[in-house]
Each structure stands twice: as C-alpha cells, then as structure tokens.
Amino acid sequence: MEHGTPLVPVFCFGQILYRFCFSITRVQMVEARLETLPELSRAIRFTPICFWGVFGSPLPYRQPMDVVVGKPIEVSKTLQPSNEEIAKLHGQFVEALKDLFERHKARVGYSDLQLNIL
Numbered sequence: 027m028e029h030g031t032p033l034v035p036v037f038c039f040g041q042i043l044y045r046f047c048f049s050i051t052r053v054q055m056v057e058a059r060l061e062t063l064p065e066l067s068r069a070i071r072f073t074p075i076c077f078w079g080v081f082g083s084p085l086p087y088r089q090p091m092d093v094v095v096g097k098p099i100e101v102s103k104t105l106q107p108s109n110e111e112i113a114k115l116h117g118q119f120v121e122a123l124k125d126l127f128e129r130h131k132a133r134v135g136y137s138d139l140q141l142n143i144l
Contacts, residue, residue, distance in 0.1 A: 027115065030103030035096035035122040038136045092134040096126040137143055 067073040079085045099118055103109060120143055127141045 027107040032098035040091040
C-alpha cells in the first residue's frame with residue numbers, strides 16, 4: 027500500500043504433489059523425553075529432514091501443475107495505511123483468490139477440492 031503497487035491473485039493447482047520431504051510436528055521421543063520435533067531440533071541444533079524424491083534425493087518427481095492468474099487489484103498509494111484499510115484490501119485479495127480457485131478448480135481436475143484459508 028505504501029507504494030501503490032497492484033496485488034495480483036495467483037493460485038497453483040498441483041503443488042501439493044511436489045512434496046519431497048516431510049516434517050513431523052508431533053513425535054513421541056520416550057528415550058530423550060522430548061515431545062515435539064522442534065524440541066529435538068533445538069537439542070541437536072539442526073532439523074532432521076527425510077527426502078523421498080527422485081532416487082531418494084530432494085529432487086521432486088515430475089507432476090503437472092496448473093497456475094492461474096487473476097485480475098490485478100488496484101491499490102491506492104497510502105504512506106501510512108490504517109488497520110481498516112489494510113483489512114479491507116486483505117478481504118478483497120482473499121475474495122479474489124477464492125473466486126479464482128472456484129472458477130478454475132473443475133477445469134484443472136480438482137472439482138472436489140475445497141479451499142480453506144486460515
């Protein structure tokens with residue numbers, strides 16, 4: 027908003043298929059008495075990652091992805107935007123993203139997919 031640059035909603039269908047590593051959020055570590063992976067990571071000073079891509083590497087398997095781009099949302103230049111202005115623009119962006127998702131999901135093969143924005 028400070029620069030007045032338009033926001034462009036973009037959604038990528040199929041990126042979940044590109045997962046080639048995982049992170050465990052809850053791991054019961056009886057021996058070390060650690061309950062979560064973040065605690066283990068802090069204790070050993072790095073985060074263990076398991077890959078399952080091409081030949082067990084971090085290179086993902088080839089999967090099709092469909093990227094859809096919406097119409098730009100014009101943003102008026104405001105040097106110090108208020109919280110209400112930010113919330114209004116955020117709401118416009120979320121609605122544009124939802125509309126983009128709903129308009130294209132059936133065409134790219136995800137008609138039963140539901141978008142949840144947290």
